[in-house]
Amino acid sequence: xxxxxxxxxxxxxxxxxxxxxxxxxxxxxxxxxxxxxxxxxxxxxxxxxxxxxxxxxxxxxxxxxxxxxxxxxxxxxxxxxxxxxxxxxxxxxxxxxxxxxxxxxxxxxxxxxxxxxxxxxxxxxxxxxxxxxxxxxxxxxxxxxxxxxxxxxxxxxxxxxxxxxxxxxxxxxxxxxxxxxxxxxxxxxxxxxxxxxxxxxxxxxxxxxxxxxxxxxxxxxxxxxxxxxxxxxxxxxxxxx
Amino acid sequence: xxxxxxxxxxxxxxxxxxxxxxxxxxxxxxxxxxxxxxxxxxxxxxxxxxxxxxxxxxxxxxxxxxxxxxxxxxxxxxxxxxxxxxxxxxxxxxxxxxxxxxxxxxxxxxxxxxxxxxxxxxxxxxxxxxxxxxx
Amino acid sequence: xxxxxxxxxxxxxxxxxxxxxxxxxxxxxxxxxxxxxxxxxxxxxxxxxxxxxxxxxxxxxxxxxxxxxxxxxxxxxxxxxxxxxxxxxxxxxxxxxxxxxxxxxxxxxxxxxxxxxxxxxxxxxxxxxxxxxxxxxxxxxxxxxxxxxxxxxxxxxxxxxxxxxxxxxxxxxxxxxxxxxxxxxxxxxxxxxxxxxxxxxxxxxxxxxxxxxxxxxxxxxxxxxxxxxxxxxxxxxxxxxxxxxxxxxxxxxxxxxxxxxxxxxxxxxxxxxxxxxxxxxxxxxxxxxxxxxxxxxxxxxxxxxxxxxxxxxxxxxxxxxxxxxxxxxxxxxxxxxxxxxxxxxxxxxxxxxxxxxxxxxxxxxxxxxxxxxxxxxxxxxxxxxxxxxxxxxxxxxxxxxx
Numbered sequence: 222x223x224x225x226x227x228x229x230x231x232x233x234x235x236x237x238x239x240x241x242x243x244x245x246x247x248x249x250x251x252x253x254x255x256x257x258x259x260x261x262x263x264x265x266x267x268x269x270x271x272x273x274x275x276x277x278x279x280x281x282x283x284x285x286x287x288x289x290x291x292x293x294x295x296x297x298x299x300x301x302x303x304x305x306x307x308x309x310x311x312x313x314x315x316x317x318x319x320x321x322x323x324x325x326x327x328x329x330x331x332x333x334x335x336x337x338x339x340x341x342x343x344x345x346x347x348x349x350x351x352x353x354x355x356x357x358x359x360x361x362x363x364x365x366x367x368x369x370x371x372x373x374x375x376x377x378x379x380x381x382x383x384x385x386x387x388x389x390x391x392x393x394x395x396x397x398x399x400x401x402x403x404x405x406x407x408x409x410x411x412x413x414x415x416x417x418x419x420x421x422x423x424x425x426x427x428x429x430x431x432x433x434x435x436x437x438x439x440x441x442x443x444x445x446x447x448x449x450x451x452x453x454x455x456x457x458x459x460x461x462x
Numbered sequence: 463x464x465x466x467x468x469x470x471x472x473x474x475x476x477x478x479x480x481x482x483x484x485x486x487x488x489x490x491x492x493x494x495x496x497x498x499x500x501x502x503x504x505x506x507x508x509x510x511x512x513x514x515x516x517x518x519x520x521x522x523x524x525x526x527x528x529x530x531x532x533x534x535x536x537x538x539x540x541x542x543x544x545x546x547x548x549x550x551x552x553x554x555x556x557x558x559x560x561x562x563x564x565x566x567x568x569x570x571x572x573x574x575x576x577x578x579x580x581x582x583x584x585x586x587x588x589x590x591x592x593x594x595x596x597x
Numbered sequence: 598x599x600x601x602x603x604x605x606x607x608x609x610x611x612x613x614x615x616x617x618x619x620x621x622x623x624x625x626x627x628x629x630x631x632x633x634x635x636x637x638x639x640x641x642x643x644x645x646x647x648x649x650x651x652x653x654x655x656x657x658x659x660x661x662x663x664x665x666x667x668x669x670x671x672x673x674x675x676x677x678x679x680x681x682x683x684x685x686x687x688x689x690x691x692x693x694x695x696x697x698x699x700x701x702x703x704x705x706x707x708x709x710x711x712x713x714x715x716x717x718x719x720x721x722x723x724x725x726x727x728x729x730x731x732x733x734x735x736x737x738x739x740x741x742x743x744x745x746x747x748x749x750x751x752x753x754x755x756x757x758x759x760x761x762x763x764x765x766x767x768x769x770x771x772x773x774x775x776x777x778x779x780x781x782x783x784x785x786x787x788x789x790x791x792x793x794x795x796x797x798x799x800x801x802x803x804x805x806x807x808x809x810x811x812x813x814x815x816x817x818x819x820x821x822x823x824x825x826x827x828x829x830x831x832x833x834x835x836x837x838x839x840x841x842x843x844x845x846x847x848x849x850x851x852x853x854x855x856x857x858x859x860x861x862x863x864x865x866x867x868x869x870x871x872x873x874x875x876x877x878x879x880x881x882x883x884x885x886x887x888x889x890x891x892x893x894x895x896x897x898x899x900x901x902x903x904x905x906x907x908x909x910x911x912x913x914x915x916x917x918x919x920x921x922x923x924x925x926x927x928x929x930x931x932x933x934x935x936x937x938x939x940x941x942x943x944x945x946x947x948x949x950x951x952x953x954x955x956x957x958x959x960x961x962x963x964x965x966x967x968x969x970x971x972x973x974x975x976x977x978x979x980x981x982x983x984x985x986x987x988x989x990x991x992x993x994x995x996x997x998x999x
Binding site for chain 1: 721726
């Protein structure tokens with residue numbers, strides 16, 4: 222089989238182009254979509270890195286999350302579900318004020334999974350902690366157990382659910398790390414909104430991939446978990462709190 | 463002597479898209495809940511999102527173009543379930559509405575509804591295939 | 598072996614029917630409340646995303662803890678071989694089963710999806726103490742039912758001892774499990790401690806015995822069973838010891854917490870600045886539920902009056918409800934300690950003391966559970982011979998003579 226000079230030049234140009242583009246693809250942090258038949262594996266572990274110093278007064282992450290997942294308020298703050306919220310911290314000694322978003326921390330050793338009597342609260346192989354609402358009996362024990370108050374109980378009839386985010390009365394729910402988007406190769410809605418309209422404080426990625434941006438940033442500079450003394454090895458890490 | 467009319471109206475079971483469900487009709491009539499139950503475990507716990515047996519796929523195909531839903535008096539799911547007096551648990555949490563793109567391709571079938579009996583050989587073939595493919 | 602005579606109550610008096618009607622109304626109210634909560638969703642109650650377990654759980658835990666302790670009289674007879682308690686064993690077993698049934702009913706009816714009870718019985722996560730408790734509770738019902746049968750069936754009487762021992766151990770595990778539901782929670786400052794297990798054991802002995810004494814007094818009076826002073830004195834003294842042991846574990850719990858800087862916040866809240874929780878703790882739990890009953894039970898003159906003994910037991914029960922209220926609801930009202938050195942605020946009530954007020958459906962459901970338990974007791978006493986014919990001082994059966 223013979224190759225013409227033109228073809229060689231074309232192949233060479235393509236190879237050079239690919240080499241030039243490759244680093245750029247890495248930096249943009251595209252999570253490669255799994256094919257639908259593939260199950261989630263423990264070769265990946267999804268996580269978030271949140272830089273509290275970049276977090277300002279906006280709450281686009283909250284709006285985006287609730288819009289994406291069909292979480293509707295009923296004007297009853299005590300019982301309305303909140304999958305993510307902005308928390309304001311004021312240092313008792315120094316008076317320094319900062320804010321950060323707080324959601325399910327997707328722990329490696331989730332207390333909510335340990336206590337669920339039916340196993341509805343579970344951790345997927347790739348680290349995302351979810352509620353299987355088919356077998357949730359609504360006992361709310363996981364809500365008692367969560368050290369981050371991440372879970373909400375659905376206190377009323379729900380309507381207008383998004384097809385990709387079923388939610389119903391009498392079951393418990395929390396941040397799913399936008400598992401429906403992650404499985405399709407996209408990033409969570411909160412991260413996307415923060416990067417687009419917010420302080421660019423949030424980064425999503427595969428903690429187990431040493432080449433990923435999140436792993437590299439975590440390796441280069443200090444970060445912390447909330448309630449590290451509980452030794453839960455959370456998937457959500459914070460910087461500058 | 464004329465047959466007494468049924469007090470409960472027979473379900474509509476109108477279909478709008480395609481010639482055939484993802485599984486043979488007789489198989490689906492008996493066992494559709496098993497497919498749904500198996501698929502939900504695969505999707506929720508393992509993240510397997512194959513389309514064929516997914517609930518969204520069912521709804522996209524079976525939704526009534528007028529309402530965009532599988533519920534309602536003539537809804538595909540609800541009409542049969544209310545006739546059989548079997549409560550559906552799915553739609554307390556799941557949306558019963560088809561995706562808008564899916565609805566554009568749907569239209570009511572020209573011939574009537576009700577049970578179109580398949581020829582016997584087709585039923586046997588379909589059942590044999592279903593058994594060999596069943597999870 | 599002295600043969601003990603047992604009898605049913607006649608159950609045809611006006612008082613009995615009025616009691617059944619009243620209990621029936623309370624049960625119906627509880628069921629209506631459960632339907633209302635399930636149909637509308639829990640937003641109609643006082644429970645929220647901050648206080649996730651409310652008044653129904655206070656009653657449910659109270660009933661379940663008391664159920665375990667109500668079997669104490671039977672255990673003393675079968676396991677520790679005290680013949681004087683033997684006539685009391687049947688009533689003790691009945692109370693244990695009835696109280697547990699009432700408590701479980703409240704727990705199940707409060708679930709967000711009570712229609713998924715079958716799911717709860719078929720899908721198990723064995724790492725969950727809650728799942729273990731489901732086994733322990735249903736197993737306890739079965740075990741005590743068998744135990745009762747062996748006490749009733751003359752030919753099986755010899756086996757009552759070993760089964761009684763099994764039931765005794767089972768209820769210790771069960772009550773430990775109930776306490777561990779809270780003890781295993783790392784998240785909250787008020788829980789997450791191993792002392793909750795023995796505290797719950799002490800509570801079960803105290804509440805169970807109090808209910809047992811009250812039912813015995815009421816049934817004896819209503820059915821005309823002579824209740825001797827001797828047996829009542831012994832039960833009263835036991836009750837006093839149990840009340841003291843609860844106070845001991847409560848003291849250990851709080852004193853230890855007060856020593857630990859991390860827990861100062863929650864202790865300050867519960868003991869000093871918690872408003873309704875502080876008042877309920879000191880007045881309800883300590884004074885009404887602890888100090889006053891002890892004074893009554895161990896006072897040389899007061900402790901001899903039946904009316905005062907009954908009052909003392911009722912105070913113990915009120916104090917017990919107060920204790921569980923402060924524990925479950927006060928424990929949730931105090932915010933999670935996520936950022937220890939910061940003042941925290943958010944739209945999700947982080948850093949804030951959570952608001953809670955018991956709502957009518959919750960109280961109705963909880964009281965309905967108590968009514969279910971008492972209805973079972975009232976009906977069972979009429980149908981089967983649970984009550985000893987006589988517990989008078991002179992009876993050979995009571996004095997333990999052979």
